[in-house]
Amino acid sequence: MGLTLPEIEIHEPENLKEACALLKKLGRNARILAGGTDLIVDLKEKRAKVSHLVSLAEIVDIDRIKKDGKALSIGAGATANRIAANSMVARFLPALVDACNSMASYHIRNLATIGGNIASAVPSADLPPILIVADAKVELQGPRGKRKVKLENFFKGPRRTDMKPGEVLTRIIIPAQPKKSGSSYHKFALRNATALAVAGVAARVEMEKGLIKKAAIALGAVAPTPKLAKRAAAALRKKKPSRELFEKAAAIAVRESKPISDIRGSAEYRRDIVEVLTRRALEDAVARARGKKRK
Amino acid sequence: MQQVITLTVNGEEHSLAVKPNQTLRDVLRNDLGLTGTKRGCDVGACGACTVILDGEPVASCLLLAVLCHGKSVETIEGLEKNGKLHPVQKAFINHGAIQCGFCTPGMIVGAKALVDRNPDPSDDEIKEALGGNLCRCTGYTKIMEAIRNWKRYVDTDEPPVHDYDLDKHETVGRSMPRVDAYDKATGKAKYIEDYGFQNMLVGKILTSTIPHGIIKKIDTSQAEKLPGVAAVITGKDVPDRMYGVSPARYDEFVLAKDKVRYIGDEVAAVAAVDLETAEKALELIKVTYKQLPAVFNPADAVKNGAPQLHERYKNNINTRVNHHFGNVEQGFLEADHIREEVFVGNHVYQSPMEPHGAIAYWEGDGTLVLYSSTQVPHYLHYMMANVLDIPLGSIRIIRPTVGGGFGGKAETTPLDLCATILSKKTGRPVKMMYTRKEMFQHGRGRHKQYMKMKIGVKNDGQITAFDYTNYLDGGAYSSFGVITAYYAGSMLPTSYRFPNYKYDGYRVMTNKPACGAMRGHGVPQPRFALECLLNMLAEDIGVDPFEIRKINGMDPDTRTINDLDIRSCEFKATIDAVRKASGWDEKYGKLPPGKGIGLGTGGFVSGAGYAIYRGQVQQASQKPREHTFIKKAVFPHANAVVKVTEDGTAAVLFIGAAEIGQGSSTVLTQCCAEGLGIHPSRVRIRAEDSDISPIDLGAYSSRVTLMGGNASMRAGKDVLEKLLPIAAEMLNTVTGELEAKSGRIYVKSDPEKYADWAECARIYFNNNGPLVGTGWYKPPEGLGGDYKGAAVGTSPAYSFGSSVCELSVDLETGKVDIQKFTDYHDCGTPINPMAVHGQVEGAIVMGAGETIMEDVVYNSRGEIVNPNLHEYLIMTIKDAPEIFSGLVDSYEPEGPYGAKEIGEGSSLPVLGAVAHAIKNATGIWFTELPITPEKILKALKKKKAAVKE
Incomplete structure (x- = not known):
């Protein structure tokens, strides 16, 4: 009893070529199914209406986490819990572990995948901000080949992305992080588990001789897409880290955010939260860059 | 198109033909009969369906069964091996970590998976692992305790000796585990959804999509033609007799006859061979409405010219209470200090983990058999007899294991009535279940109350007068609301002496789901307001918040100003006990900014002194027996x-x-x-x-x-x-x-x-x-005074309690972290101390959530924006505070072995204590619930701006 799923046909292609061909053929009647924690809910609540689901579960290595030269490659099918438990990820980008652990709840994180968290393009998704500041790219496999897109350019609007019909998001490539850099992700939600972000802020700073050489700040849940706060980041260049500096950058980040009001918070409140989270994320990122343990 | 999959379940391999749109949960429950895996929310928000898939816990409601081909699943039923329980199950049983049991299988499975990967989890690790498993009963305290101690049960069945056991009796006074704990810990307990009968149909209700209107036409012809549909009913197929809770205000038809009054009002119902067909049939029913203007809050609803919901309730006032005792004007003249404040409550929904459900069938001799997830089998029995106009003797009510109620299952539901009528029409058993959204739309949650309170005191804090006006947002029907409006006034004078007391309460109809009785019935919000007001006043006049309560506090064997007879009463002992146990004197006024400590108290009935209906049981078609109210319990309760x-x-x-x-x-x-x-x-x-x-x-x-x-x-x-x-x-x-x-x-x-x-x-x-x-x-005869409404609030005995809350507020975001509660109660002499503490812990977490996060939010059309467990926020294990629950010595002569109530009264001190602690942490009083981070931050910014100027 309870909510029902519509009649659907499930496809389980065994390779990407087959998957792309299927998706191309089925067009708008199909959605890619990964962990299903978002899509199955949308189907049950009749927000999504498709008659075909193309599961990626049978595709070899779709969930593989591996070194790719100096970069780290995370298969789109890797679940949040697998990523959080992976020692390479922990060394490479510890803030991604934090972001994974901030999602939903443990038993949902065993299903939810990084590919789904990105490709669903829900504005409040937890993984895109940290991946954007880490300069991550997504690899898209289409019927006519692969292409890579910088994650910051991937999102086109709420639940809209750069993906073309027939394309599958296959993996996320995180380049080697600059030396003396540190990253962080701060999320604010209305309760401590099973809660979507009111706002989320990721930051990365690169230090040089006590100064911030370069910084990146990405905002989640406060614009139609995850968004780089470029002017805020620019204000940090060649500056000595201080609370005042971070507060100044945070104030700029607020102006770069475009929040809406909804049940989780008003636009005004979200701006207040962005300001606080930006400062805290920067403080943490600098501490990490200096090799200090986080509080 | 079915596909055959292989699934290893609890070590047994199964070959199953499944449809692509079946979830793993449904296959486990329906195809394999493993009903220990529960349906709580359908959308991965509650954790009741947690199973272990290839070693890791997952939400089985989000997994398509076909994609589990070749995998291995472990469910609650697989944890007991060779007649031996898993140590985690034993720990849950012995530590009282189980109450309604509906979250229990998911919780135990999640905990089992945790200890498999980490046998010595820290508290934080336990909380992290179970953050997605909601529990509405336990407050998570004993769940934490059970998992902390799980290893003690590895090779033993030895129950722990609880230090709160009184050891006075072998039976009464002993913290024995629940009699149903084994069934609940193993998934064997059967709830309504776990039952099915041969040839059973599934029913669904079509509800109104507009907040207020006249039904012009209902066309069911297409739905009736749909293959698999057995019956379609509308207002014309249901009795003309209305139903409800208070006999004077039966105002609901089983299905709307002419008018709909809220989004969710019942319009038609179908019975079909399966759920999918029933849902399709609903889509084929065409309803034509004439829309009427609607009204969504009491202030607008009582205005002249406002849309009228019911002809019989002029100005939409459904209940009016004017209780004036003593001389309030004189009392205020005698006061040295007066403070007046306005408080606004919130729409809180009970959110039991188990959705409502009913199964009805008729036996050959004309007996109706009705299974229902109800907390009031007798009133359901009575109401079914009334609406159907058949004798009580022709009805058999069966209450399966119920997964929590908190007042939300305290009345006859449309499911009970529609399943019964559809079953009569089709001659087949009919099963009906609510979805989570339908639960919210059915409503019967807490009334949102708008309270203006004025209190006068002498210099030493002694109360001289109290004047209080309350508008209760009732929603579209009466439900329990008449009684709510009375309780909201009658339950404040149980703990304090008011020499002069004035209460004017108005329950107002609005185009929203009806509000009803919820834990603490009508009282938590007025109690929140009064406790805040007392704390404000204590500050104003420089009296200690404990002292002001002791000066005015109730003593044993006292008749209150509203004619309630207090017998045993250790209210003051609870005040002294929490002061000491919480370390109040070392903390109050001495904490850094952002840290706060607060006090709240309360008291409640130990059972209503009179039944909801006054007369003796009778058939509805009989002329009601003349029965002027006499102060006598007509039949044993x-x-x-x-x-x-x-x-x-x-x-x-x-x-x-x-x-x-x-x-x-x-x-x-x-x-x-x-x-x-x-x-x-x-x-x-x-x-x-x-x-x-x-x-x-x-x-x-x-x-x-x-x-x-x-x-x-x-x-x-x-x-x-x-x-x-x-x-x-x-x-x-x-x-x-x-x-x-x-x-x-x-x-x-x-x-x-x-x-x-x-x-x-x-x-x-x-x-x-x-x-x-x-x-x-039978309650003692003659309870209560001689004025109108004197019966509401009467009881054989009253409980009392005091709570201290400690919390921190993030002054930059406004987020509140409720860290600790210390509670002392006078529940008489407890029958089962472990169960008592379990009630207190659950009430504290529920009450704390009500204070800072719970709220049913409506849009401008009167539609609920958050009818789900993702956006209607109840506390998770990661939000719940640490709780110390203590009991003061007390003996109630009217109670069995000296016992009184605990379940509802324990929720009353909580709201005020949280608000006081937030004031203490921020310097700001918040008078509107819930006290969200956004409200706090806004007020902090305003205060900062004011200081700058």
């Missing part, structure tokens, strides 16, 4: 029969008391065993079936321990009385010299001289036939 098995080794207690998770079956078993003089392990309780067990009025007004406990105790004693002569003869003494305990009937002066209880019972049967005892409880 709780009734028990004990039957001893013919060999004397066990006794079965029959009582229709509704176990909904609160623990009544356990407490009643203990009371009965004590009365019998045998160990409770030899007593079984049968409380599910109205054909078997006599009437108990149900789980509301915190009445079962006192009333059902008395009935059960007396039934037990009645049996013992019959055995004493046999024992006396065997021991060559007289009955007056005898006592019974531990299955022995012994000579008081020489306990080594005894007769075996079972042997006496066997002899009794051989000589006299069935050994049966009966017991019943």
